[in-house]
Amino acid sequence: MRRVRARRGEGAQLREELLSAAEELLAEAGTEEALTLRAVAARAGVSTPAVYLHFADKEALVEAVCMRVWGELGRLFRDNLGGDPWPAMGRCARAYIRFALDHPVQYRVLMMRPSASPGVPPAAAEAFGHMVDAVSACMETGVVEGDPAEVALGLWSALHGCASLMIAQPSFPWPDREALIDRVVRVAGFGTALYSRLPRDLPPSEELAARFDALGAELAAGEGQSSP
Amino acid sequence: MRRVRARRGEGAQLREELLSAAEELLAEAGTEEALTLRAVAARAGVSTPAVYLHFADKEALVEAVCMRVWGELGRLFRDNLGGDPWPAMGRCARAYIRFALDHPVQYRVLMMRPSASPGVPPAAAEAFGHMVDAVSACMETGVVEGDPAEVALGLWSALHGCASLMIAQPSFPWPDREALIDRVVRVAGFGTALYSRLPRDLPPSEELAARFDALGAELAAGEGQSSP
DNA sequence: ACCGTCAGGTTAACGGTGTCAACCTGAGCG
DNA sequence: CGCTCAGGTTGACACCGTTAACCTGACGGT
Incomplete structure (x- = not known):
């Protein structure tokens, strides 16, 4: 379970492992409440305060x-x-x-x-x-x-x-x-x-409805393949 | 600070006081993190576990x-x-x-x-x-x-x-x-x-644009006061 | 080959949180 | 007066984020 300590100059690789662990926890648990510093650290095979080597606080990790x-x-x-x-x-x-x-x-x-x-x-x-x-x-x-x-x-x-x-x-x-x-x-x-x-000021509702109807009917006549 | 204990049969009035306290906390602090059972209970002048007399847990209060x-x-x-x-x-x-x-x-x-x-x-x-x-x-x-x-x-x-x-x-x-x-x-x-x-299948973009233009121009002609 | 340094961690602890079991207390009834 | 039980309180537990202090062993210099 315990992660092997990184070699000199490669300390930053723990950062990625912590992020991956956090994403896994989120995906598996289905709740953000499962995203605990302790859980993340444990999954990465590391003690809890080790998170603070790469993130200022929990907010920074999230x-x-x-x-x-x-x-x-x-x-x-x-x-x-x-x-x-x-x-x-x-x-x-x-x-x-x-x-x-x-x-x-x-x-x-x-x-x-x-x-x-x-x-x-x-x-x-x-x-x-x-x-x-x-x-x-x-x-x-x-x-x-x-x-x-x-x-x-x-x-x-x-x-x-x-x-x-x-x-x-x-x-x-x-x-x-x-x-x-x-x-x-x-x-x-x-x-x-x-x-x-x-225009900013629209005609009354019946007029508006009639115009929309007209546009719909007109567009229904021609057909194409552009479908947003 | 300490709230006077409610009389018999009027225990439910604490529930409303707790809810009001919670809303005040939320509005004043501007963060949901301020919504703590301890803070709510304290503002209502009551001990923390008293909340559980009216709400199953924090989630129920929220x-x-x-x-x-x-x-x-x-x-x-x-x-x-x-x-x-x-x-x-x-x-x-x-x-x-x-x-x-x-x-x-x-x-x-x-x-x-x-x-x-x-x-x-x-x-x-x-x-x-x-x-x-x-x-x-x-x-x-x-x-x-x-x-x-x-x-x-x-x-x-x-x-x-x-x-x-x-x-x-x-x-x-x-x-x-x-x-x-x-x-x-x-x-x-x-x-x-x-x-x-x-229609479900739309004409190509230029055709579509032309139709929309036409509708806009037509509607711009008449003016009204219906503005949704 | 040795040794000191310091990157890369660990251990222990603190204050704050939700929650629970156990206890208290005093108003209202007979 | 004394009993009861609604309406609370005390104390404790496990877990959380966060910090200070400590450890350790791989590496560069000699």
């Missing part, structure tokens, strides 16, 4: 775990970019929600924890940058307008809302998971596309 | 606090219902986000905590029911279609995503708060209105 998760999310986005922009954004969005639902504990500590250190961490900025890229690409085709960062934040909000609500309140009357993902992605996309085009 | 918050949210919805449905839904949505941002700690323990007990708590169901009502009213005017509960869940997801992201990740490049609220509410509304009207 934040390091979060950076790893941000890295995974960023990689996920990068792999889904490319090709026709509108479907690419759809793929990114779907991948995001699926990641969140497949790794609920990691996602929870990532997003639902009061960020102690101020400023956007680099790994998070990179992941967010990829999402901004996806949105920017959509703008070049003309289907979405506005400030890319702002639109990306709005889309992120929608995705995060769906994912985190499903994770935190599983007992709500959720519809089928894939259907909901589909719905959220399309609602966010359509809404964003329309937002910048509509 | 859940009871959540029920109070759900109640406030439900009341907020109820007060904003009525009148023209589309603007009413907008008011509800704005009130929701403002409540979340004005009570970040309470909102965090409400929504970002793994719900221990299974099933939807009654207070939550009531609050959600009000939102379903708002959506249903919008459907009767014809501006939104689909299953009311499902649409309400989608709207809730959007609101929650915006609120919780702003709370949990304040260091992101957020735009002006009111502008963002406005954006999210309208995006969710427009997106939902369009979702059920558009």
